[in-house]
Structure formats: structure tokens, C-alpha cells
Amino acid sequence: MEKKYYTIIARATPLGQGSIGVIRISGNNIIDVIKHTLKLKYIKPKYANYLPFYYKNKIIDKGIALWFPKPDSFTGEDILELQCHGNIILMDLLINDIILNINNIRIALPGEFSKRAFLNKKIDLTQAEAISDIISANSKQAVFSSMNLMNGKFSLLIKNLQKIVIDIRVQIESFLEFNYEVNFSIICNNIIVKLQKILKFLKEIIKYVKNGIRIKEGIKIILIGPPNSGKSSLMNLITNKNISIVTNIPGTTRDILHENIYFSSVPIEIIDTAGIRKTENEIELIGIKKTLQTIKYANYIFLIVEDIITKSSLSQIIESNLKNFRKKIPIVIIRNKIDLTNNNPEIIYKNDYVIIKLSIKNKTGISILTNFIKKNIIYINNNEDQFTARNRYIDSLNYIHKILIKGQKNFLKTYSLELIAEDLRLIQENLDLITGKITSKNLLKNIFSQFCVGK
Template structure:
């Protein structure tokens, strides 16, 4: 807490030469910097002042000074920002001179944002959105990070929390005044609320999963038997000759990655070793890596030859992919329709989608690309989508388990006390997402990933 009382300073702009360099100071000693560096007693708040900057009583530069008295600032503390010419030597001279003022120190990574959170200017998800905006690698990532910053996730969690609180009130009221409440009617109402919470939570989890995909990119893994056309498809989608293409089975033995953008959304395409029975040790290692990639994929493109029978296709899926079907959408790419004289088409079924193409003749490729845009990209992006992190998903999955366990226990035992404890734990988990309940280790882990000036 003593460290929190210090006034902090750091460069906001990156190191290097540029037209502008910005220094930020936050804390009670910011007013002393005005007197020490600007030779003034005060500044008009939220007004751009063009002034000389002093270094040991000598004018070292002229620039813009902005003064934001607490609590109307980014951090909730007194904040002074100095904008001068972007020369690293100049910025360091100014900072080192300001550090001579007692009670001012260099900021830790992310400390400005941490103070904004601790002073309740933002919740934890909104602070994390700032880092997402800075690191965004696509237009979609920027807009989704801004949605997180504007509280899209916070609003969903607030609505979910309201239902949780109402449920807790009902339960506590029953435990306190059970003689006044019809138990049968009460149980029905509780179960209806639990079902509502489960459906609501599933929807939130869907948004979070999509947000992670936008932030980190959508991962599409190409799998299938040797010589089915995986490497050729990789080269076609990425418009690069990345994978070696031959008619020799087992040519691709290592995992090949390539990042592309489609409609401003980052997509990682992975070419893998052909799946088959083999005694070649190197090829076996390649196939093992294939299954490691499958576990981390968002979509699987199973590339096979169009002449393969449905029976053999079912055997491949049952033997190699049965453990992934529930969690990862599988798109069957039936390649080489030029040899079977079939027409390019897309067939939708309850289990998976089948797309018939010829990579060699470039037949049906437009269908494939339109499928990626409409059924994969559009499914994972919309104007309300927000960026998300794995920690949100871990917490929400934990809450889902509590809800399912609480519902099942309540159905089997009608125990109000057990359900009450599960609901209490759910609310505690929810508060850890937004930061109403947090540990110092969690904060240190989050803010250590920020740059020093943020």
C-alpha cells in the first residue's frame, strides 16, 4: 500500500525518435512537477497549454502540458501529461530531472492502468481491453476490444449476476421463513431460475469463445490421409508455396503454420502429416504432432479424395477423430472431383459439412472461400462481439459446473443448503472476472503484461 501512495512517472510513447514524445505523471506530487518543470503554480484543468519545459532551470524544449486533477483522470489521481519532441535523450533528461522530486518514482509495467482499476475507473475486463486494443492485429480485433472496453461483457455479467442475487435472496428467505412458503411451488421456481441461468451462461460462453478466436485468430487445421491434397489446399488458401507437394505418401512430416487475413480477421492455417498406419518413426512423430494440433484447433478441414466411400470415411472419423467431434466442427473437403466427374457443391448435415472441390483444377474454390467467410468468420464476428481471454472461459466453465451440480443435487435431494453454497461460490467466481473479488497475484499477473507507460 505504501508503494501505491508514490507518484509515478513513465514514457507513454515507445522508445525511439519521433515527432512527439509523451510523459505521464500520476499521483499527489504531480502538482510539484508543474512547479518544478513548468515553473508555474497551477494549470487550468483539461486545457492544452503550450509552455517551455525546464531542465535544471534551463529551457530544454517547448511543448504541450495537460493537467487532469483527481478524480477526473484516467487513473483517478492527479495526472499531468507532458508532450514534447520525441527524442529519447530529451525524454530521459526530463524524466530523470523530475525523479529528483521526493516521492516520485518510475512506474511499474501497467501501473497506470492498475491504479485506474483500484480507483474504480474501470473494472478488470475493461482494463484488459486496453491491452487488447494496443496489441490488436486486425480491424475485427480492434472493434471487439473496444466493445470489451465499453462494457459489453460487463453488462452481460451484470445481468447474470442480478439473477444470481435474486436467487440467493429467494433461498435465504426460504431458509429464514420456510414455514410461510409452499415448498413444492418454491422448488419449481428454483429449477426454472436454474434453467434460465444455464441457458444465459451458455450464451455468454459462446461470446467469450468467439472473442478469444478474434483476439488470437481462428485456427483451421488441415488433416486427412496422405496424398489427399492437404498441402495443395494450404498453398491455395494462403496463395503461397509453403507446403511441398508430391505424389509420395508421407511427404509432410512436420507441422506447417501460416497466418493470413480474410476480411480483416486473422486465420492460422496448419498443414499436418497425413494420417495413416505407418512404421516410419519420423512419420509417426509427425502424426503425433498432428493430433496435438487438432486439440488446439477451432475448425478441422478433413481433406479426402472424392472417390473415398462413406464407409471408409466413417472409419477414419471413428478411428482418429471420435474424441474431437463434440468440441471441434469438422468440415469434410472431398477433393479431386475432376476425377469423379462430380460437380462442386456444399452439403450440410447434422454431423458435418461436406464441400466438393478440385484443388488441381481450381473447381469449387469460390464455394470454399465463401463458406469460410459466411459460416466461419461471420459466425465468430458481429457488432456486439467483444474480445476475451482464457481466464474468462476458465471461470465461466467453473460456474457452469457449479450450476449443473447444484441443479442435479437439488433435483435429487431438494437440499436448499447445498444449493445455497453453490450459488455463493458462483457469485464469488463472477466477481473474480470483473475484479470485485481479486487476489494480488491475479493483478500482478495481468498488469505485468502491460507496457510501462500504460
């Protein structure tokens, strides 16, 4: 028998003792379970039925039974939920008794309830992933953003983009079929305009998705700079913990140190790194190499230097270490130790980066830094319409962007309707991969295997 048609059962509440435990059952054998465990032929659908639960014809507990007949259920199948007392032994006795006495029923695989909801078109793939995000959300913002994904905010953006793609494809196919009825130049001009519209819309979606990944994984801020510039002291100050060892000896920090904090309810990962300098010390060199490798995973770079640094030395540090990152990752230059230069704390906005002057030792100008983080890092990543996202979304969208740029360029050269039609077909196919309209068994296995049993 196809696995899809087995009735599945599992605990929907986590292991451990609690006042309530929920057993979830989905499939075609729900009436058999009602007859066996509740000793009734029928219970009222979508109603909290307070009933005795039976084990080997003896009442083992009393609780709530909820029946949701298909298709009006989470999975699209018949669903029965038994809410009993949250004792592991009690729940296992009920589950094992049901499996032993009813045919074609088995323990659910991880994420199998959500997988069935997806396969029965109750939710798309992004909404299924949102369930996992809601369960693992580690901040208030992550909870609401996960719910936005679950409610289909991202799916709606993808559908709107698909509508434009389909509209162009229909126009092209119509022209190729009935080209005597429409002017060729009008069709081409219309395609050019709509390709620009797709490109603009796509860039906005990519921006949303990148922010969604930050919400899910946390915003990563990496602290880099020469030895003794104040990186470790800043790490300890921001996190309010003595995480990094602070000494006057250059090269004290030789490994990557991570600490997660919440800033205005947004998770931020602060990363302290080895001081960047020329050295012969083998261990220190390994630390510096790790620093340069870690930078590419950061969302923001805080370059900490002493305020006495010359303009040429600062430019050399940026050119030598951040040349490949400065166009991709925002850089904040923190000029520390203004207590030694007698300069005032301030913030200076440049075209390529931001400069903040402060003293970590005297805690002068720290409020400037924290306000900058709130207004320019937290705020722009904190949108009530934001949704959580995954790297697979950005991979597909970047591939679509590549196809679109290349297709647009070729079309302006050749005006070939056949070639642009093929590009648009590939774009639509990759959009369908995101929502799961077109998908592979391996992708589904990888996604749903990460869910807990009972979801």
C-alpha cells in the first residue's frame, strides 16, 4: 500500500510530563479509532467532546476528543486529536493500543502531518516551512515573521510575479500563433516594459528574502581590526559579559568568539575576531585566516581602529582586508580611544561607510553606536510585513535574476520571441520550485525530515 494512504499517529506535544498531552491521528481510519478508543460509532465534528479514553476495554483516562472530517482539516484528511493528561506512559499505551488493534495505521514520520497538508494542497511549501519556523522562533519578531510566511505573504509575492511572467508568455504565444493580427514592434515594446517591471519587482523580493534570512538566523555583526584596537572590549560592552579576554598584549584573541544577544527583541550574533596584522606567530596566523574567512558570512562589519590612525593606514587596512566585501557588506568604522586624542564623540556618514568616534574605556559615545544599531540595523530589518526565509529561496531568486538579466540583454539585441519565451519558461519553473508546485522527492525529504514528529 502507498505510504501516503496509511493512517498516521503521533504525539503532537513534546516529550516530558505535563498537564495536557495531545495525540494526533490523520487518515482514512479515524472512524475505526473512534469506535476502538472512545467506544462510540460517531462523535460531533469540530466540537470539543469530553469523553473517556479506553485501553483494552478499560477506561484509562478522560479528556477532549476533536474530530475534523476531510477536507476541512490541517492535512486535508480526517483528523482526530485526543487531549489526555500529559503522562508519557499513558500516551504511549493509547498510541500502541491503536496501532496494534487497527489495520493500516503507523507512527508518523517527522513532519509527515505538514507534508500531507502540502501534498493535499492545503498549504504550499513555503507555508509548510513556516510551521517549523514558528516552532523554533527565538524572538518576538521571528514569531510574527514566521506567521506572515504561514499566512502566505511570501507566496503572494511569488504569485504576483508569476502573473506578470505568464502574461508575457501568453502574449508571445498568441503573437506566434496569430502574428498577422498584432504589430510586432508593439509586442516587443510591451515585453521590454514588462521585463523591467519583473526585474524591479524581483529586486524587492530578494531584499525581503535577505531580511527574512536575517530574522531566522539572526543578524551577524563581525568585529575586526588591528590588535589592541578595542574589539574584545567592545564585545564585552555590547554583550554585557566578560566573554573576550582583554590585555595590552597584541594578538590576545586568536580564535573566533560568538555571542548571541537580543537588541530591541531582534537576535544579533556578535563575532569577535583575531587582530589583523603582520605576524610570524603560526597560531595567530591561523586566527587571522579564520577572521578573513568569517567576514563573508557577516551582515555588517564593524572595523575598530584607534582614533590616532592615519588616513593612509586606515585605507590600507580596508584595501588589504575588505576590498572584496565593501560593496556587499555594510562597513561601520569605529574610531576608538578618543579619550587619548581629546576628540568629541560623533557619527559621520560617508558614501561607502559610516564613521563613529567613541571611547570604550570611558563609555563616551556608546549611545551613538547603540542608536545607530537601533535605527540603521534593527529598524531596516524590522518590518511588520516581513516574513522569515530560507537560503533556498535566495538561491532560486538569484538564478532567476541571472536568467532575466541575460534574457533581457539578448532580447534587446535579437528581438527573438522564441528565446525570451524559453527564458520566461525557466523563470516560471524556478518560481514553482520555491512554492513547491514543481518539486523533487529529495527536496521534500530534506525539508520535512527537519520537522518534529507530530507536525
